[in-house]
Amino acid sequence: MANGVLAITEQRDGKFRKVAYEVVSEGRRIADGLSGPLTVVVMGAALGALAEEIKAFGADTILVLDDPALADYRTDAYTNALAACLPAADPAVVLLGATAQGKDLAARLAARLNAGLAMDCTAVRVQSGSVICTRPMFGGKLFADVTIQGTPQIIAVRPNVMPIQRAAREAAVDTPAVETGEVKTAVVEKLMDAGGKVELTEAEVIVSGGRGTGGNFQPLEELAAALGGAVGASRSAVDEGWRKHGDQVGQTGRVVSPALYIACGISGAIQHLAGMSTSKVIVALNKDPEAPIFAKADYGIVGDIFQLLPAITAAVQKIKS
């Protein structure tokens, strides 16, 4: 009978992505809730001792799927390899991160296994033996509690949400034969950070400017670059011709829902709030302490954005390096 949790990690260039630790930590919690084992899957090519790095987070077993065909993420290769080794593990829950890769893999795997999938969950809890997932819908305007019937229950958790927790235990490392089956897709090129700007509606971080910028968006651009985010604007800023229309956030512009929204010199009219109020964390920087944006923000600083922004950028760069 299906039992325990299988957590699928994500690595890039031989290094775990942060979401991997989140998924394993969350997997341990769920496995404990279900009183079952945690199996962790590490996938890729020429992984070396990568599996060792995840041991401290509570795996009972680590399955290493190491194969040249898994060098780059390709939906079909990864799905085939996982589907082949799943029956042996027979997990009750399959857990992975809802990243670009994880969302893609989870969806294909769910269809392959004819299994239910709760996508982009922001909370998972075990209650009298059943797993309840919380996930945003309608762009974050509503949250749903969902349960999944049948096994495995596939759960993709939103990155940067689940706490990382160490839970050292002896994990058995298993390296089963990898069956990637027929692979039709090919990665022909990777363009990492090649000056490609992040699309506003897809950005995880948005640094947005209003009238208070006076038209100088350079410090915003720099902070956005440091955070790997995009630059947005209020309608006033667009009306003044400081930014193009595609950058406008608000009721009549784009509706965005990033993890972090930094409003710089934006007063916070409801039309603007309508476009960004579902952001996870809102930071407001404004020299006017009465600006309505502060009422909708999580964190606020009253001050001159032209002094604050370079300092914030510098502090971010310090952490990132």
Added chain:
Amino acid sequence: MEREQLEFDVVFVGGGPANLAGAIHLKQLAQKAGREVEVCLIEKAEAIGAHSLSGAVLDLKALAELIPDYAARGCPLEETDLRDGVFYLTPRKQVRLPYLPPAMHNTGCAVISLSKFCAWLGAAAEELGVNIFPGFAGVEALYDAGGRRVTGVRTGDKGVGKDGKPKSNHEPGVDLLAKVTVFGEGPKGSLIREIGKKLGIFSGKMPQVYETAVKEVIELPADSPFWDSPFTVIHTFGYPLGLDTKGGGFLYRMKERRISLGLVVGLDYEDPMLEPYREFLRFKHHPLIADLIRGGKVLQQGAKTLAAGGWYTMPQLAVDGAVFVGDSASMLNVQRLKGIHTAMKSGMLAAETVLDAIGKGDLSAAGLRGYAARLEASWIRSELYTARNFGQALSRKGLFKFLHLGAQQVSGGRGFIDPMKTSEDGAALKAGHAAAAAPAPEVDGTLYIDKLTGVYLSGTQHEEDQPCHLVIPDTELCVTRCWETYRSPCTRFCPGQVYEMETAEGGRPRLKLNPSNCLHCKTCEIKDPFKNIIWTCPEGGGGPGYTIT
């Protein structure tokens, strides 16, 4: 540029109750007569009903004529148990009128959401084979070579940038050609304005006068005292406008714990500092209203003007190739505070005439004369003629209005002076800019909301990258004479905060336009004292997104 042309027998411009009823009736009559008519209806809103806003108490008379089994067909009526209460408000108190003026009796009427009602009529029209095109604005009437006969309408280009240049998704407008074009643009239409200039349909008529209504749909708690009120239809006059500015408040019961609440302000007010939106908030804060709406939440808000001039302001109803219906043709009965039934009836009478005229092959003004004749013989005439001086009497200051109203009451509408004159609303403003005495009404973001929150709740949306649809021929005037004489009344009369005056460098005022806030109410074009605002149609599909107003 070569434009695509599409030919129809009849093109209706505007998707309000007048044209929808007209299109439906035309199809019904054609079906009965076994005739084929190709009918098209365009509407600038993204969906039929999305720009429709009214009180609204509907006299069911016209609907019963048009669709006798309307109830069985699921016509969305909000409330049919109408119990009227009329109150005179002082700043803190109210007096209930012991006697209901006959014109205010609402037997045979129902509260509706005009937005829902129009959506329903639209579906009925479509079922009958009317080609309905929401999201397409008429931007220009088309004429024959002689320039006297209307031959159709041109729809607006889409995908034009702010700089006037076509964008990658540019879609040129098309020419909709028709034997007869029916204009039902509502109050202060942008096409009929130009037709009027060209063909003189308003000449010799009294100037049209308007009122602006700000309205909300509010959801009340289950334990609201309003559910126990003896009245389901409340009208007020007096506070906050007083007796020198015409207008009044209304509160109607709707389904699903909702009410419709609004204030109508006559646009012949004199004080340039008056702000209809602010008056609406003050009205809401009056104890009579505040007690009834306590605990409520505004679901939707909007604003719209209504053409209140009545009988003597009715334009010439037909020209070669075109007829005018509904508020465009001043069909509203201001005495009964109702215009939907008369609008519908006018559309139906126009439809009968148009079908006749097509049959006879005479689509000239003479061939369409039957419309005016039918109207003359219909109940529209008896209603509007009785009320022909009513609005003018209401415009009189203080208690004088009651003398006139009383005299009209006993003389079948004639009164002391017949006809009483109307004058243009824009000219009514008096110079001066004394600040308003009363403190700004409080807002809480839920039940009492500021203008911009109201704009948000109207759902109004426009493509941002398009030319500004509000044409201000002389922007210098705005910051000089208009500012000096009236302190820019546009910043107050507009209920959508489209107009803002900022202080530019050197302390000089600077006009800032927010055209995408526009609620398409047309107050600006009517009330601007310098006639310096010309409202043109923005890209089709833009504007409010009313669904329950």
Added chain:
Amino acid sequence: MNIVVLVKQVPDTESLVQIAADGKSIKKDDIKWVMNPYDELAVEEALRIKEAKGGSVTVVSVGPQKAQETLRTALAMGADKGVHVNDPAAEGGDPLATAKILAAAVKGLPYDLIICGQRAVDEDNYQVGAAVAEFLGIPHISIVAKAEVLDGRIRCHRSIEGGTVVVEAPLPALFTTQRGLNEPRYASLPGIMKAKKKPIEVKTIADLGLDPATVGAAGRKVVIQALRLPPERKAVRMIPGDTPAAAAEELVRILHTEAKLI
């Protein structure tokens, strides 16, 4: 080149979304229904490929009668024909259940390429495209910001965190759209007129040879237990600082160690 586009009718993102009395679904009245914006990108991309390479564009949707409006919109934009699976048994499904229906509907059509939105902006599931491809046994590429049809292959720029991966797959294949792919055209008035005469084939679950117990609400594996509004935002935390630099550092520290966003 025969292209199939999967479209869905969803509440406009401007609509006020309210929870219905059952606590598990939304109120369907007073909502403006529109084509899922990611599907608009899919229709536009299909039309551009057709304009460049010839062929046909068929749009497929599952939904109630009203969903036909969305098919008509796609036809008005220029698609050639529509397939509408309209069956009460198809309603209320989860992405997997819906993908089964769509795959069955597409199976009966000639296709070289399938395009659909990366997700529908109602339940935000990001699943249907991949599942349809799986059920049809063809490759898929998700979240595509640029697509090129090559000889017998599709080359897609797929957006991932921090960059773009260029992926190729042999046709027939499916890809899902990302914003930035194109600027969808307006449905023109003549286009809408023509769309009225374009065929929409209406199918039921039985027509598709599916067992009603495996699709729609009956086939749902992901069950919504409760819907709720997002928690109210806590009161703002004002970050003091003697100097802008101090406040900035404190903000970044909080975002890094407490909010874990940097």
